[in-house]
Amino acid sequence: MLGLSRNDFLLLLFVLLLVAAAPMFLNPFPEGSEFAQFNAGYPDLMQRFVIFGIFAIGFNILFGLTGYLSFGHAAFLGAGSYAGVWMLKLLTINVIPAIVVSTLVAGVFSLIIGYISLRRSGIYFSILTLAFAQMSFALAASVLTPITGGETGLQTALHDPRILDGAGSVGGNIPAPSLFGLEMRHSWQVNVGDWLWTFNVGYYLSAFVLMIAFYIAIRIFRSPFGMMLKAVKSNNQRLSYTGISPRPYTLAAFVISGMYAGLAGGLMVAMDPLAGAERMQWTASGEVVLMTILGGVGTLIGPVLGAGLIKYFENIFSKINDNLLHQWFAFMPDGLEDFMVTIIHPFVGKGWHLTLGLMFMLVVIFLPGGLIGGLTGLYNRVFRRRSKAR
Amino acid sequence: MELSALLLQVLNGLDKGSAYALIALGLTLIFGTLGVVNFAHGALFMIGAFCAVTLQKILTTSFITLDETKTDFLGKPLKIKTPYVEEWFGQTAGQAIIDWAVPLAILFAIPVMLLIGFIMERGLIKHFYKRPHADQILVTFGLAIVLQEIIKAYFGANQIPVPAPEAFIGSLDFGSLVGFDPGVVIYPYWRVVYFVFAMIIIAAVFAFLQFTTFGMVVRAGMADRETVGLLGINIDKRFTIMFGIAAAVAGLAGVMYTPINPPNYHMGMDFLVISFVVVVVGGMGSLGGAVLAGFILGILESFASMREVIEFIPGINQVVIYLAAIVILLARPRGLLGRKGVMES
Numbered sequence: 001m002l003g004l005s006r007n008d009f010l011l012l013l014f015v016l017l018l019v020a021a022a023p024m025f026l027n028p029f030p031e032g033s034e035f036a037q038f039n040a041g042y043p044d045l046m047q048r049f050v051i052f053g054i055f056a057i058g059f060n061i062l063f064g065l066t067g068y069l070s071f072g073h074a075a076f077l078g079a080g081s082y083a084g085v086w087m088l089k090l091l092t093i094n095v096i097p098a099i100v101v102s103t104l105v106a107g108v109f110s111l112i113i114g115y116i117s118l119r120r121s122g123i124y125f126s127i128l129t130l131a132f133a134q135m136s137f138a139l140a141a142s143v144l145t146p147i148t149g150g151e152t153g154l155q156t157a158l159h160d161p162r163i164l165d166g167a168g169s170v171g172g173n174i175p176a177p178s179l180f181g182l183e184m185r186h187s188w189q190v191n192v193g194d195w196l197w198t199f200n201v202g203y204y205l206s207a208f209v210l211m212i213a214f215y216i217a218i219r220i221f222r223s224p225f226g227m228m229l230k231a232v233k234s235n236n237q238r239l240s241y242t243g244i245s246p247r248p249y250t251l252a253a254f255v256i257s258g259m260y261a262g263l264a265g266g267l268m269v270a271m272d273p274l275a276g277a278e279r280m281q282w283t284a285s286g287e288v289v290l291m292t293i294l295g296g297v298g299t300l301i302g303p304v305l306g307a308g309l310i311k312y313f314e315n316i317f318s319k320i321n322d323n324l325l326h327q328w329f330a331f332m333p334d335g336l337e338d339f340m341v342t343i344i345h346p347f348v349g350k351g352w353h354l355t356l357g358l359m360f361m362l363v364v365i366f367l368p369g370g371l372i373g374g375l376t377g378l379y380n381r382v383f384r385r386r387s388k389a390r
Numbered sequence: 391m392e393l394s395a396l397l398l399q400v401l402n403g404l405d406k407g408s409a410y411a412l413i414a415l416g417l418t419l420i421f422g423t424l425g426v427v428n429f430a431h432g433a434l435f436m437i438g439a440f441c442a443v444t445l446q447k448i449l450t451t452s453f454i455t456l457d458e459t460k461t462d463f464l465g466k467p468l469k470i471k472t473p474y475v476e477e478w479f480g481q482t483a484g485q486a487i488i489d490w491a492v493p494l495a496i497l498f499a500i501p502v503m504l505l506i507g508f509i510m511e512r513g514l515i516k517h518f519y520k521r522p523h524a525d526q527i528l529v530t531f532g533l534a535i536v537l538q539e540i541i542k543a544y545f546g547a548n549q550i551p552v553p554a555p556e557a558f559i560g561s562l563d564f565g566s567l568v569g570f571d572p573g574v575v576i577y578p579y580w581r582v583v584y585f586v587f588a589m590i591i592i593a594a595v596f597a598f599l600q601f602t603t604f605g606m607v608v609r610a611g612m613a614d615r616e617t618v619g620l621l622g623i624n625i626d627k628r629f630t631i632m633f634g635i636a637a638a639v640a641g642l643a644g645v646m647y648t649p650i651n652p653p654n655y656h657m658g659m660d661f662l663v664i665s666f667v668v669v670v671v672g673g674m675g676s677l678g679g680a681v682l683a684g685f686i687l688g689i690l691e692s693f694a695s696m697r698e699v700i701e702f703i704p705g706i707n708q709v710v711i712y713l714a715a716i717v718i719l720l721a722r723p724r725g726l727l728g729r730k731g732v733m734e735s
Contacts, residue, residue, distance in 0.1 A: 116716070127670040130667070131667060132712070139705055141708075143704045354536060354539035354543070356535065
């Protein structure tokens with residue numbers, strides 16, 4: 001169906017179900033209960049899950065298929081963000097042009113950078129992309145201030161021209177990004193028993209885009225073009241010997257993944273019309289690498305999973321503080337309670353990066369294929385052992 | 391533009407170039423011997439800097455005595471802090487020891503950094519020889535985050551000033567030594583010290599590799615590890631020691647850098663990215679290339695920070711290193727002094 005094999009179609013359906021029902025199953029704990037802070041079903045966080053999911057899917061098309069490790073993908077995300085905000089400022093507060101233009105701008109940007117960087121491979125390629133991204137970051141933060149807003153960032157303002165709909169919004173407030181009048185930040189809240197579910201417009205728009213992005217990614221993975229990219233990864237030299245130049249294929253993959261990054265950037269400003277230079281910094285590029293690796297490089301669903309996990313930990317772990325810990329361990333004797341709190345304290349709150357670093361090391365050490373690789377291995381071990389023994 | 395201004399920029403580039411060169415040297419040593427891309431190397435530089443902070447803290451550990459003859463603003467007896475070292479060695483000697491905390495920290499940092507290097511190599515890196523470079527990058531990146539966060543948990547997120555010894559505060563009028571007008575080309579003493587120190591370390595590492603039997607074996611192992619192993623030499627052990635030495639070099643670079651720039655927990659990451667660019671520009675696996683590229687890029691950076699240059703090309707000071715890296719990598723694919731077949735897949 002839809003040109004997919006049965007398994008892929010089921011996977012697509014599974015993701016669709018996951019994304020559509022996310023506001024419900026991400027809120028497993030009743031409102032007001034002790035564990036309510038573990039709920040992830042609020043719009044801001046869910047939007048981030050989905051947007052970074054798109055970013056990671058795109059990154060995986062380059063890294064997972066061709067093996068070229070780019071350390072500068074955040075530059076495309078940043079370029080897309082800036083383009084998106086400019087569209088919101090100049091054209092219309094409707095998010096469609098912003099999202100489309102940010103994707104295209106990132107595509108052009110990645111075409112230029114990719115054309116130069118792909119002349120080298122291995123770590124030289126990584127360093128070239130890193131250098132370009134750091135240059136973009138430094139320029140965006142300093143010299144390009146008229147275009148990028150410098151260190152304060154670029155945002156929509158009251159007196160933006162907005163040539164398509166500017167006349168209608170002379171009122172006192174800065175208009176919020178919307179889809180034909182439906183504001184992105186608008187949510188419906190539904191109470192079911194003790195549970196509170198929030199259905200947000202921005203989230204569902206992002207989720208819709210994610211589904212399209214995911215579908216395209218599946219098609220790319222299964223296409224002859226995708227096979228070519230895998231050939232680049234497994235043996236670049238032999239591919240050249242068969243008389244095929246890998247360059248056009250890798251460049252196409254680079255541009256596609258750059259456009260995914262730009263799309264993610266466009267969605268980001270559609271949710272919150274603010275773009276800052278720090279989005280381009282190499283730590284942001286590193287983050288998407290982490291997401292992809294954590295989930296599983298070269299797998300379809302892995303990057304989305306990794307993005308979700310990292311964003312979840314970032315939000316939830318950083319929220320836990322000492323008071324909360326004391327509450328949890330209140331059932332223990334006092335001495336033991338204090339002891340437990342002291343032990344856990346460095347890993348949560350402001351120290352959640354420590355948890356991230358440790359988690360990351362453990363995954364790389366023990367699960368080289370990421371979470372998906374680990375799960376597949378487990379599945380094979382449990383269900384296929386008997387057939388192998390025979 | 392005057393000649394003296396050019397000279398000043400060259401001098402200004404030397405201290406940053408020294409730091410780049412030292413870190414890049416360690417990175418290249420690790421890459422050349424073990425074939426591992428170590429993203430935690432910046433963290434080692436940072437830990438070295440915090441060795442100096444720790445030693446300063448230890449030396450200034452004080453006990454409090456009450457001086458009944460004076461009172462503070464609340465009318466209570468004045469509390470006087472006396473560092474233990476002053477109590478033990480007398481006031482003059484004690485103060486001198488505290489004053490020289492940074493140079494003393496070198497002695498403190500060497501065993502600490504060697505130990506950290508050994509633990510890191512035996513405990514973690516050893517298991518990653520056969521894994522792809524991407525995995526090595528990722529696991530060491532994770533380790534760098536962990537090390538950073540540990541330092542942050544103990545020392546806080548702010549910069550901690552560690553002064554240079556009083557004898558080195560002030561500036562050298564370098565211009566008047568070479569015939570310019572006095573006061574035109576001045577250069578802080580500590581930066582002179584840093585440059586000389588870096589040159590000594592670099593010379594020591596090269597001499598160690600070039601003129602000792604141990605170094606000869608290591609170089610042989612870098613060229614062909616398997617054959618050296620077949621000759622019955624325990625090359626793994628020697629490479630572990632080289633990892634420790636590389637860690638110590640990064641640590642010492644950090645120790646001596648503290649008076650120039652007060653350390654904080656993410657200083658390592660800031661240097662790491664540029665150091666990687668330096669290594670690649672110099673050519674992966676080439677020790678001389680790393681040092682050369684370190685100084686070239688350091689000096690280039692300081693030239694780009696000149697007012698005249700910034701007015702001519704705005705923002706060039708921010709990007710010149712990366713720009714140079716791009717140009718060099720495109721013109722010379724293997725970097726300045728790179729060998730063939732290293733890190734090309």
